[in-house]
Amino acid sequence: MPLDIAIVGAGAAGLATAIFARRLDRTARVRLLDGARRPGAKILVSGGSRCNVTNVEVTEGDFHGGSRAAIRQVLRALPVAQTVQFFADLGVPLHEESNGKLFPDSNRSRDVLEALLAACAQLGVERLDDCRVHALSHEPGQFALDTSRGLIHASQVVLATGGQSLPKSGSDGTGYALARALGHHIVPPVPALVPLLLDAEGRLPHAALSGVSHDAEIAVWVDGRVTTRVQGSLLWTHFGLSGPAALDVSRHWTRAVQEGRAVALTLSVYPGLTFEAADTHLMALVAARPRATLQTVLAHDLPAALVTMVLQALQLDAAMPARTLTRDGRNRLAHALAEWTLPVVGSRGYNYAEVTAGGVALPEVNAKTMESRLCPGLFLVGEVLDVDGRLGGFNFQWAWASAATAARGLTTKGDR
Numbered sequence: 333m334p335l336d337i338a339i340v341g342a343g344a345a346g347l348a349t350a351i352f353a354r355r356l357d358r359t360a361r362v363r364l365l366d367g368a369r370r371p372g373a374k375i376l377v378s379g380g381s382r383c384n385v386t387n388v389e390v391t392e393g394d395f396h397g398g399s400r401a402a403i404r405q406v407l408r409a410l411p412v413a414q415t416v417q418f419f420a421d422l423g424v425p426l427h428e429e430s431n432g433k434l435f436p437d438s439n440r441s442r443d444v445l446e447a448l449l450a451a452c453a454q455l456g457v458e459r460l461d462d463c464r465v466h467a468l469s470h471e472p473g474q475f476a477l478d479t480s481r482g483l484i485h486a487s488q489v490v491l492a493t494g495g496q497s498l499p500k501s502g503s504d505g506t507g508y509a510l511a512r513a514l515g516h517h518i519v520p521p522v523p524a525l526v527p528l529l530l531d532a533e534g535r536l537p538h539a540a541l542s543g544v545s546h547d548a549e550i551a552v553w554v555d556g557r558v559t560t561r562v563q564g565s566l567l568w569t570h571f572g573l574s575g576p577a578a579l580d581v582s583r584h585w586t587r588a589v590q591e592g593r594a595v596a597l598t599l600s601v602y603p604g605l606t607f608e609a610a611d612t613h614l615m616a617l618v619a620a621r622p623r624a625t626l627q628t629v630l631a632h633d634l635p636a637a638l639v640t641m642v643l644q645a646l647q648l649d650a651a652m653p654a655r656t657l658t659r660d661g662r663n664r665l666a667h668a669l670a671e672w673t674l675p676v677v678g679s680r681g682y683n684y685a686e687v688t689a690g691g692v693a694l695p696e697v698n699a700k701t702m703e704s705r706l707c708p709g710l711f712l713v714g715e716v717l718d719v720d721g722r723l724g725g726f727n728f729q730w731a732w733a734s735a736a737t738a739a740r741g742l743t744t745k746g747d748r
């Protein structure tokens with residue numbers, strides 16, 4: 333007997349699709365196939381093993397990739413309040429933390445995964461773990477899935493195979509090949525929410541800053557003009573940059589490089605201040621403590637190690653009384669603090685990326701149902717699509733919302 337619905341990938345999006353679909357139609361035979369022996373690896377590692385399930389406020393502006401209108405439509409299928417209720421009903425109440433991030437009260441990602449798996453079992457979703465789908469073909473009326481556990485037929489198929497980030501979790505990009513075989517186009521994938529590597533020979537020897545974090549604004553310059561500014565906390569590491577500001581900006585850098593554009597990142601340690609405002613701020617700092625050393629004055633609101641590095645790089649004497657700083661020196665200092673070019677030479681790649689930017693082109697999917705416009709009966713959900721969210725629970729919200737949307741499309745009887 334062919335299945336009604338075969339879901340390829342039992343990650344966040346696949347598990348949620350199975351639950352929503354069976355809730356809408358208890359007669360549909362639904363089977364989850366996953367290449368991993370234990371599904372849900374990414375849920376387990378997410379949010380530092382605490383799983384940032386969603387965010388109190390989610391709009392299309394929190395995402396990149398496919399069109400804003402299509403993303404908005406999908407997000408509307410499952411507003412955040414319903415996500416919160418969905419998890420509360422599964423026995424996983426959520427609480428709010430900084431920047432609107434919602435975590436399980438237990439602070440255990442394992443509880444999120446176990447609740448989803450338990451709901452699948454309770455709803456009679458069939459599961460086939462350790463079942464890798466190698467090829468997918470479409471014949472009139474049904475799909476044939478060539479898997480590591482034999483041939484499987486289904487009248488509808490959901491691709492929930494994720495992107496390429498953390499490939500050891502099982503999401504290694506094979507979903508793109510499956511979609512391509514059925515006529516879909518793939519927006520070239522690049523690592524996103526990924527730490528950035530700095531040139532060790534750069535003017536700012538970053539290794540000495542390892543472990544230092546501070547508020548920052550990073551500007552992305554593409555072909556000579558600023559295309560994006562990201563604010564947040566920046567963490568210096570032995571290899572380069574991490575922390576929310578670096579992770580959020582990374583997809584812009586990797587995308588520009590992939591497109592062969594001239595790209596540069598500049599750092600401001602005074603987020604939101606222009607060069608002129610940074611200069612005025614420096615003057616105020618000096619005026620407040622004219623006898624203090626330059627190092628002390630700057631360390632008033634910046635990490636001391638960062639101040640030391642910047643002064644060294646500018647060849648300014650850290651021990652000089654601040655009031656003796658020349659106009660030219662102050663100018664160079666304000667410039668360095670408001671617009672320091674970061675010598676980024678690469679990213680840490682998919683092994684360290686939280687998500688993949690790029691994927692199946694969104695216009696090829698009906699945003700009301702997640703059904704392919706090119707291959708009727710094929711549905712696509714989650715990260716396999718060309719949609720990537722910023723840090724803060726947005727990527728999971730995309731998984732839940734696209735799953736809810738797909739479930740409606742899958743269970744519309746006329747389509748089966």
Ligand SMILES: Cc1cc2nc3c(=O)[nH]c(=O)nc-3n(C[C@H](O)[C@H](O)[C@H](O)COP(=O)(O)OP(=O)(O)OC[C@H]3O[C@@H](n4cnc5c(N)ncnc54)[C@H](O)[C@@H]3O)c2cc1C
Pocket residue numbers: 340341342343344345346365366367368371372373374375377378379380383384385386463464465466492493494495497498501502503504505506507685686687713714715716724725726727728729731
């Ligand atoms: C370290 C880390 C931390 C993260 N933290 C957060 C966070 O706190 N909040 C947040 O919102 N997002 C977070 N993310 C991102 C989030 O985990 C993903 O966006 C989300 O899991 C995507 O869900 P998905 O179901 O689309 O894909 P995935 O979770 O990648 O699941 C895809 C599944 O498909 C299976 N599969 C793939 N190909 C095949 C095949 N050919 N045959 C059979 N099975 C296949 C894989 O084994 C996998 O189980 C984090 C990601 C990482 C890597």
